[in-house]
Amino acid sequence: MKNINRLAVAVAMLLTVGAARADIVVVVSAKSSVAKLTKDQVADVFLGKSTSLPGASQAVPLDQAAGSKVRDEFYTKVTGQTQAQVKTLWAKLSFSGKGTPPKALGSDDEVKQQLAANPNAIGYVDKSKLDASVKAVFEP
Amino acid sequence: MKSKFPLVTAAVVALCGGAASNAWAGVEDHVTFSGFGTLGGVVTNSDDVDFRRDQQPDGANKTIDTGVDTDLGVQLNVQATSWLSATVQGLALKRYEHDKNMEIEWAFLKATPLPGLSVRAGRMAMSTFLVSDSRNVGYANTWLRAPNEVYGLALLPRIEGGDVTYTKDFGKLRLTGSVTAGHSEANVVGQTIAMHDVHGLNLQMQMGDVTARIGRVTADADAPGIQDTYKFNSLGVSYDKDKVLAQAEYVQRRSDNFYNTVAADGWYAMGGYRFGSLTPYAMVSRTTPQHSNSEAPSMIGTLSGKQATLAAGMRWDATSFAAIKIQYERVDADGTNGISFEKPGPSIFPGLPNTMFISVDTVNVFSATVDFVF
Numbered sequence: 001m002k003n004i005n006r007l008a009v010a011v012a013m014l015l016t017v018g019a020a021r022a023d024i025v026v027v028v029s030a031k032s033s034v035a036k037l038t039k040d041q042v043a044d045v046f047l048g049k050s051t052s053l054p055g056a057s058q059a060v061p062l063d064q065a066a067g068s069k070v071r072d073e074f075y076t077k078v079t080g081q082t083q084a085q086v087k088t089l090w091a092k093l094s095f096s097g098k099g100t101p102p103k104a105l106g107s108d109d110e111v112k113q114q115l116a117a118n119p120n121a122i123g124y125v126d127k128s129k130l131d132a133s134v135k136a137v138f139e140p
Numbered sequence: 141m142k143s144k145f146p147l148v149t150a151a152v153v154a155l156c157g158g159a160a161s162n163a164w165a166g167v168e169d170h171v172t173f174s175g176f177g178t179l180g181g182v183v184t185n186s187d188d189v190d191f192r193r194d195q196q197p198d199g200a201n202k203t204i205d206t207g208v209d210t211d212l213g214v215q216l217n218v219q220a221t222s223w224l225s226a227t228v229q230g231l232a233l234k235r236y237e238h239d240k241n242m243e244i245e246w247a248f249l250k251a252t253p254l255p256g257l258s259v260r261a262g263r264m265a266m267s268t269f270l271v272s273d274s275r276n277v278g279y280a281n282t283w284l285r286a287p288n289e290v291y292g293l294a295l296l297p298r299i300e301g302g303d304v305t306y307t308k309d310f311g312k313l314r315l316t317g318s319v320t321a322g323h324s325e326a327n328v329v330g331q332t333i334a335m336h337d338v339h340g341l342n343l344q345m346q347m348g349d350v351t352a353r354i355g356r357v358t359a360d361a362d363a364p365g366i367q368d369t370y371k372f373n374s375l376g377v378s379y380d381k382d383k384v385l386a387q388a389e390y391v392q393r394r395s396d397n398f399y400n401t402v403a404a405d406g407w408y409a410m411g412g413y414r415f416g417s418l419t420p421y422a423m424v425s426r427t428t429p430q431h432s433n434s435e436a437p438s439m440i441g442t443l444s445g446k447q448a449t450l451a452a453g454m455r456w457d458a459t460s461f462a463a464i465k466i467q468y469e470r471v472d473a474d475g476t477n478g479i480s481f482e483k484p485g486p487s488i489f490p491g492l493p494n495t496m497f498i499s500v501d502t503v504n505v506f507s508a509t510v511d512f513v514f
Contacts, residue, residue, distance in 0.1 A: 049314075052255065058222060066460055080382065084417060084457035091176065091513050092280035096265070096273025097227040097250065100172045100217055 023127040024073050026138040029115040032056060034122075037137045043079045045122060047089060048099045053122065061102035062111050062123035070108070074124045077140035172217040178278035180209030180509035189481040189498065191471070191505050193285055194292055195236040195327045197493045198482055200505070207234040209285055209509050211276055213245070223252045231276060236327045236493075245276075245298065261302040267318065267342045268294045268357060270376040270389055278511030282385060282412050282455050284467035285507070287425035288480045289447055290406040293393045294372060295326040296359060299338050316344040324359065326370070328443065330492035333366060335359040349381040369396040383414040385421075393444075394430075400438040403430035417457040425449045427479050441496040445476025462512040469507075473500035 026042050028034050033055045044050035045059045053059040064071040066083065075086055090101040105111050111123040116133050130136060182200035184191050192199030192208060199208050211233035218226045231245035248262030265273045269291060274280040301322015308315050320340035326333045338359040345352045353376050361368040376389035388409040395402035405428050412421030426448045453467030471480060477498045487494035 082414075082417075082457075083460065084463075085414075087460065087513070088280055088463075091277055092274045094172075094174060094217070095176055095213065095215060095229070095277045095280060097215075097217070097225075097229075097246065097248065098273070100219070103169075 024070050024077070024124050024140065025127045025130060025136045026074075026078070026122065026124045026140075027111075027115060027130070027134040028122050028137050029119045030133055030135050031119045032135060033119075034135075034137055039078055039138065039140065042122070042138050046075075046102060047079060047081075047086070048093045048101075051099075056120060058120045060118060060121045062114055062121055063102040063104040064108075064111065064124070065104055065106055070124065070126055074140075078124075078138075170219045172219075173214070174217075174514065175212070175214040176277045176279055176511075176513045177212040178209050178509050178511045179206070180278075180284075180507060181206050182208045182505060182507045184506070185504045189483050189500050189503065191480055191503060192482055193288055193480065194297075195330070195493075196234050196482075197236055197330065198484065199480075201484075209278070209507065210234070211278075213276065225250050233276060236330055237332075256307045258305045259302065260305075263298060263300045264303070266294070266296050266299045266324065266338075266357065267303075267320065267340060267355060268296070268372060268374055269391075270351070270353060270378055270387060277513075278465070278509055279463055279513045282419055282421055283410065283423065283451075284453050284455075284465045284509055287406075287408040287410075287423060287449065287451070289425040289427040289449060290389055290391050290408050292479050293391055293404055293406045293427065293444060295328060295370065295393075296324045296335060296338065296357065296372075299324045299340070301338065303340070312347055314346040316342075316346070318342045320357075326359075326361065329489065329495055331363070333361050333363040335361055335370065350377070350379050352377045366398075368398055368402075370402070371395070384412075385414070385419075386411045392430075398438070398440075399430070399432045399435050400442070401440055402443055403432070404428065404442075404444045405430060412455075419455040419457075421453055421455070423449075423451040423453075425451070429476075442477065443496070444479040445500075446474045447476070447478040447480065448472050448474070461514065462510055465507075465509045465511065467505075467507045469505040470502065471505055472502045475499050475501060 034053050046061050051059060075081055075083060093099045094101060105114060108125040108129040111125050112133055115121050115123055181204045182191060183204045184200055187201045190199035190201050199205055213229055213231040215229040226249050227246060229246045232242040235241055246264050248260045248264045250258055250260045252258045271281060271286060275286050299320060299322045303318055303320040305316060305318035322338050324335045324338045326335050340357045342355040355374045357372040359370045361370055371394040373392040378387040390407040393402060393404050408423055408425030410421060410423040412419050427444050428446060429442045429444055449469050449471045451467055451469040453465060456464045458464050477496055478500045481500045483494040483498040488497050
């Protein structure tokens with residue numbers, strides 16, 4: 001009995017860890033003409049290497065709050081870089097007048113609102129927050 | 141001397157100021173205000189000479205000096221339309237003359253009329269190195285400061301004029317070419333010299349984790365007793381993948397009429413490795429003055445003597461907005477004036493820093509900084 005309890009606790013902990021490690025998905029507005037994107041195409045836009053996406057004239061990347069789990073997960077999986085590396089890169093770009101870092105939004109819902117308002121915007125949200133207002137274009 | 145504030149520069153400042161003050165609420169999405177800075181302290185094991193960077197008039201000795209690396213920059217960026225933007229950056233740091241410590245570093249308009257094509261006009265950084273635009277932004281760099289043996293050789297940090305840049309992708313290869321033209325000022329041993337007909341050419345190649353660039357700058361110097369053509373050739377390559385970063389550059393400074401005073405070569409190689417938030421790095425750098433037998437030996441000495449530095453340091457990304465760095469350097473000028481030194485006391489040129497007819501051997505330098513962005 002004791003062992004079963006322990007097992008249950010262990011399973012519960014594993015589940016919690018699983019839930020804490022957000023599964024993210026890269027999204028654009030449902031009205032956007034962008035269909036599917038590759039990892040490199042997404043990374044280029046969020047790292048300031050590209051300002052457009054195939055099938056759209058302009059790309060406006062949207063970030064989530066610094067230090068949030070979704071943001072950590074996104075940059076680790078899509079760019080392979082730490083938050084500090086990404087911030088260093090943007091310091092380099094923005095203070096040489098080569099671009100401004102993506103605007104940081106407070107939640108998945110805010111990202112979806114911005115996407116609905118701007119067909120050029122691209123963001124990332126927790127997979128569980130997908131709905132008809134947005135279109136998934138890349139899933140790491 | 142030329143006007144310090146030409147029309148384009150003034151117009152950009154006015155545009156940014158107007159946008160920021162009048163229409164803040166309406167164009168909040170179009171206006172970005174940001175800043176960067178460094179708080180630093182440097183100490184050496186010698187009281188004979190001061191250790192400095194670039195053309196600073198004095199620097200650190202056995203007493204800690206906070207002027208060598210400390211700086212503060214603020215930047216305003218106005219994205220007027222999807223193809224037109226304006227950028228103004230104010231930067232305060234210790235420069236060659238005290239009344240110039242705080243300056244409008246850049247003020248330019250940038251237009252991107254076609255994908256891949258951008259045109260800028262105003263005051264901007266001269267693209268001479270791998271790290272030309274952001275060398276004063278400590279946070280953007282792994283090293284504590286750019287190696288003086290290479291970066292200290294350039295006499296034209298910025299230009300007033302225009303540039304045209306074109307970027308084209310060929311599969312995984314990205315090529316960028318840019319041409320620059322305008323006028324500038326050089327500061328040599330505390331003297332300001334007007335530079336006309338400044339021309340720059342830059343070619344950059346990026347493929348995956350490797351970036352390589354080659355560049356050339358030419359300019360005509362015009363001052364009482366000085367008619368000369370200044371030339372600066374540069375070559376650089378960097379590699380940055382996952383935890384490993386490496387970078388090397390080689391430059392040549394040349395002069396048509398004062399070869400034995402001005403000519404020098406410089407190079408450095410640097411490597412680092414990221415252990416989580418800690419990035420230890422090491423760097424070796426060297427300046428070698430060049431000599432021409434077809435020209436009479438220089439009566440006015442050499443601007444830059446021999447100098448070799450071995451450096452080891454560490455960057456620690458302590459918080460999300462600041463990095464802490466420490467760096468140790470063993471600087472050997474081999475009995476010449478080197479490039480990083482100034483000798484306190486009376487100068488052979490009264491009122492100007494004493495950097496040419498001095499003799500320096502080995503100096504150990506310890507530096508620490510906090511770099512931040514906001």
